[in-house]
Amino acid sequence: MIARHAEPGRRAAWHGFPVWLGLLPFALVLAILFAVPVFSLLRLAFGEGGFTLAHFQRMVDVPVYRSVLGTTLGIAALVTLLAVLASYPLAYVMATVGPRMRSLLLLLVLLPFWTSALVRTTAWIILLQSNGVVNKLLMGSGLTSSPIAFIYNLSGVLIGMTHVLMPFIVLPLYAAFRNLELSTVQAAESLGAGPLTIFARIILPLTAPGVVAGSMIVFMNAIGFYLTPALMGGPGQTMIAQMIASNINTDLNWPFAAALATVLLVATISMLVLFQRFFGLERLIESGGGKAGEPFTVTSRGRSPGGWATVAAAGLVAAFLIAPIIIVFPMSLGSSPFLSFPPESYSLTWYANFFSTSKWVAALTRSLQIAGVVVVSSVVLGTLAALGVSRMRPRWRAAVETIFILPMIVPVIILAVGLYYLLAPTGLVGSIWGVALGHVVLATPYVFITVRAALKSFDGNLELAALGLGASWPTMFRRVMLPGIAPGIAAGAIFAFITSFDDVVIALFLTNIRSRTLPKLMYEGVAHEIDPTIIAASCLIILVTILVLGANLLVSKRT
Template structure:
């Protein structure tokens, strides 16, 4: 078979395959140089610098302190995962059982915190939960307690903060599973006399369990490597393995032991990732909303909400309030003029925003964050898009392997990459440079672009490309006129992911910047770690505002393009 001008179809496909490898090469090279090399170099230290030894691993296994840290990490990760699953069911149920407008509002409530800086949310929870915070003042005001309750700087604070950050990873797959249920199954059970509770526990829970387990696995993988939330909201008893790695590098200067801890953490994460990929596949990492065939809201019964359903809806609303509370609290507090943080503010003022922009330290950090984010977005969009297009054009034998390799930076704990890059960049002068930090951020952000563009490419018919090339169109013309318009929403979504990934980062900035080159999140982290002043809340308000504007711009552009 030939294309009308005589260009053989087989030749077009061969050209397409070679172009695929050219698209993959740049991102692969970046990940080898700035991910594989620093991580492997760091892990190699765990087996000794002078000669092979297992001394550091024996130390981890035999010293009670380190065994305690490993147990604490495991315990906090398990508890966070359980809380995420239990709290996700009510809000996912509520999202699946309401009308389109309310559903859209609830999806925004779930996604907005997901996109908002985890440091901002952690800062907000500290303000809400501290001794003189909003929650304690409320409890004492209504007479439930006579003195402040310790909600923060302990296990409860860590669990609240980590659950809030990670819960969307369970809510979204659960919502998709509920919307994808076949309503005829539920109706048949009801027709046979099953009570609503029986339908829920015998039909709904088993059928949605894969979504819950997939989300729980993602949560557990992320929780193992958490650093910021336990460092800010926990106490000494809640020290996790990531904090121990940072401490051994920053204060103890014990690189070998830090590398051994990193090896243990990375090994556990990769084992979970391999199991996750085999059981669920990579698509679950970005599970979106599904939809029943009829498009109708999911119902346990045909008679409307039962008492149990009403209770579930109320609990879902409470969880939605939990998700959006930090954002609703931080921004109004930043508009107060009092030097003491209060909610609601007694008056409205831009005093602390003026203070922010009059202070060269804060303005410089903001400008630096935007510069690094701009470089990151440019690099991540080009590399991630090229890799996604390239991967779509090679044989299936290599496709799954490369897909796994490209998403590894999303899976590996960021603390390991940060320490590895510091170890690699320090001798060549890239530490304390925006270029070193931008390279690290691009490593983290490019996989997000790759995933979103890969998803967009599923709607593209490759025969259109073959036909255009066969008719003599240069590949660049074909891409500009046919391919890019189809996948542009995925590219824009990836760019938003890349921007927020860079603008939100604290861990890489802690290791790859100094006092003169620190970014806004790092400056906020340093302030929160000591004492929260209103200028930090104004900085948090600015980050929320920037995030909302970026998301709104992405939504407008995507709708116009559609």
């Protein structure tokens, strides 16, 4: 009887907002700007004149390509392992401290998560170089007598990639800790279990699903990484994304690059299928709800010696996360053309150079223009898509959600090369519009996810009540639904802005010297020689990120 009474209201809601109207715009964008370029590129891998597997056979026969594939998988696995090991103590402490300290630690995790990956990579290069802060501290303390080579080798790649990807494990692991019940731990203690036994028999099994889910996301991202290995690694750390770019930019061998892209895509999609099979994309769309019992925290016994050691380890991990962001500010205020910490004297020389040099100002202006177009476009497309999916029948919903988030799963190098292949004949390569189209494809899934999460917490009865009182669907949306999901839309807009403003890979392929964005200009400078102006630019990007996040917090509080 309840279902029969609810069905007319549901049909009224569908009639007020047709499912196809929500799904069609983003579906067309994905078909034209994602599926067509990606499949056009992949088609080259199997031969232009006729079907062949020669390019794949070449990967097997030539040792250097086998080595690159092995290096890619090995680095991705090591980064995932390091991220898990570093995340456990931090997530544990976040779950067991007071609200104020928890908020501070959460900020230390989220600020790097929101900050440009290029900025963080640049900061690590400065920290780890021969005359950098880390080597100065080691030599000053007497631990080493000469500088250690931390960058342009495997250690540099592991440090940089772990720093970029670790929040993807910290956040779901923290949620898993918060979902533990204190009574479970107390019961184990009352039965005589020690800290190690409790961790091995209770905490580890119950938090394992969150760790595995985060690890799969990290591994999926890591196998397609381009930026950090290109800037912090050496020839021995060449990964498959770099090999794809090299075959296009240097060798002009599009078919072989397409074959490499096919292998990378198959590996990524396989991981996505496993993730969907065992966890489901709901983990990306909705946060886990807390249990009915008292949340996990320190019991009446207090922290054990191992617990205090974990707190110390968490402090080191937190310092690892925030150090690259903090260290660039004083260095950007140095007056010397050589980077040093602490600076011998302070000035605003490099900020003045940034705003007085036409190439920097033009690149910044161009990045802001593109980001503005991307935010507006992706908010409209993502919100419509979320509304459409929320009104779909459950049978097809999971499949459509998977398709809509593919651009944030598929390695960006594949999309960049595919768009370059598609747009080159149109004249859009070298214009801001070509870059904007690529960024819209990248950014819209983030808006879709955040708005979907907001819609899940929105009370559908409010919609039905407004429609039942005679309001049209547009009026209901403007007066009832929009205020309720505004925080999700605002969060999605911020994701879209940062995704566009941070992008390097799309810009590398779709811009030229006259249309390059700020991240591309910084990348070119870091790849050759670090001009202190780049550090000033990095600080400005961090400040912009903080301002955008602050604005989002104000909007969220007011709503």
